[in-house]
Amino acid sequence: MAENVIKLTLDGTELEIPKGATLLDAANQAGVDIPVICYHEATTPNGLCRICVVDVDGGRVLQPACVAECQADSKVETRNERVERSRRTILEMLNASVNLDEAPEIQQMMGDYAADEARFPDAHLREHTLIDDNPFYVRDYEQCVLCWRCVQVCAEDAQYTFALTLKNRGHETSVATAFDIAMTDSPCVFCGQCIGVCPTGALKPKAQWGMEQGWSADEMRQKTRRGKKRKSGEGDGD
């Protein structure tokens, strides 16, 4: 066996995998599906949603597959009782805090793991008012799962704009601009990358939102363009 290749067993199947590969890489190679929420190919993985946890050698704690490196001769179980309990409970707790109506992948996971939507009665849903402060996109943090991807692409992972941060702490954390200033007063350059990496309906192009609201063509024009209202009849064939 080559020096840079290691062997491990994943769900009973023996695999050879390059040294340094993650458990998620190994699962992909074996054709085993591991759910992910915060993980995205374009962002630095933070291993924070923990939905991808797997059991390595029955260790004291589970390992996040998206970031944990494969260990030689280890035995990995991607879906045993411990793994299922953690994934199901995370999903049930998440559903009690966040509006997941526009997160079909997470809803699918809830089905896969038999997560009970009503597991936590009288739970505190994170309440936020939709923020409509610019012509390009709206922010509905009631649908935000705190995957951090938007903050990351706004910073070192892509744009170096640093318009966004996390404010508060713990369960009351939310994505925000400095002192909650309007996006138009922030350094935001409206590149749209945050919308592209958002896994739920928390960030949405204004036009899409407008269509959902049933705006007329005129309304759409007025509300989705920057600067002064365009003169009627200018350049759009009316």
Added chain:
Amino acid sequence: MTIQSSVDTLLTKYQSRGREALLPVLWDVQGAFGSISPEHVHEISHLLRVPEADIFGVIGFYTLFHDQPTGRRIIRICTDPTCALKGADDVLRETCARLDIAPDETTADCEYTVERSPCLGMCDYAPAALASARGEVDVALPNVTVDALLGEWTGEYFRPAGDNRSALLNPRLRAAPETLAEYGDYKALRRAISEMSPEEVIAQVEASGLIGRGGAAFPTGLKWKFTRGADGNIKYIVCNADESEPGTFKDRVLMEHRPHLLLEGIALAAYAVGTDKAIIFIRGEYPKATAILADAIREAQAAGLLGGASMGDDDELDIELRRGAGAYICGEETALFEAIEGKRGFPRMKPPYPTTFGLFGKPTAVNNVETLCAVPSIISKGADWFRGIGSDGSAGPKLVSVSGHVARPGVYEIKPGISLRHFLDEVCGGVIGELQAVLMGGAAGTFLKPEDSDVRLTFEDLREAGSTFGSGAIMVFNQTTDLRDMLKRLGRFFQHESCGKCFPCQLGTQRQVEILERLDAPQAGDAERLMDIGLTMTEASICGLGHTAGIAVMSAIEQFPELFKANGQQHG
């Protein structure tokens, strides 16, 4: 003076620094202006070249920083278990009533803000408070009454600690701190530098069997060996003085009583690891220990005791004191690095471990205060002497913080191996009333019942009993204690202190407290919900906070199942 020019004047000394200076800068600005405004953030952003959004995020992470105006005086009253047993809720209610405000509000004349606080590490003086007046040094107030809170703040307290056999405490002290004259020369350091190689110091510490006193019980010598052996010219010693596990206050007492013992321990660690840069990260709620350490560092430097030519060493050790700003999570070593680096205190993923990738990405040995304080006597008296105290798995003297229903709460130095019963009856003066339960290891610990009192106080015996020594906290509850109320307070503590990074802990601490708050009228299935939450946090969280945030509750479900049943109902 404009904001810009006044901030400029205040912050000149930070001119050449970067993001790592953020917490010190925020402390200075808040000290001068009471809170940190958008204009201040704008100036700080230019000064340190940190985005404004990031600074805003950092302010919001640390509870002792304010981005909104507060009263000129802020009173933070601890309402965690031990202080609650001693009437903290009444003090809070009456203080607020006297000022005609609710908790977390400010009086109309902007004179007072009153807040609830998590454990202030003053459980031996419960109920305790932390008092801040603009432009003045904060004061930790012992045994508070409403009159004391609303009158002149003195914050004077002292209790002798230790006995004739003590190695960590000095029973002869009649006031704190021990002066350099009382402590004497840094003999162990001098001996190490002149007679021992760094490897020999590490070997001695390894042979002593010293394991970390912060809660994780990692072998200290091994940690130093890894750090010394790691690649890189720049390395750090970080002293973790962010003691904030509810019920734990031994490090506070050590720092207030024996600052030079700690400094000598740090200097020995630096010599062993091979660095001349050490940082003490002390929790923001310890103003007295902070002032004492700052003085002691100056004193030791002036006396030429921190290495350098006068000690026969090449380089003098630089010890920097950094003040935290209200975040329990920063006791987690990687979150602590983030705080020093000027960021929100989020724990990092491990591996890589601090010994190879620590502070500023450099090899770092992080040691608890008590651990470092054990080192000078290991060097002067030898590894065998240290091993001779305690058991095989728990070598050396151990400090225990005891609070709650005992005759003499406080910090005691014990020989590991004595029984819990002996400790409670003979060492701290006996239980007041009839013992109902003991919470071992703080908020992240487990409950023991009276029939468990024969367990020996060692790391290994407690582990075998399904419990933990942890940071050495013992909270004692007698038959009058409402354990459901204690559990609610533990739940509120973790909900308040979760950093919010990983889903299991961010969501789990919230779901847990929601269920604990209704424990007087639990819903069917609540015990199972709490078990699922606890196990998920334990097995799937990123860091030690999440791993232990459900331990006390799960232990209570096992030990006191009746607490989780509605009257006359079976749970489940």
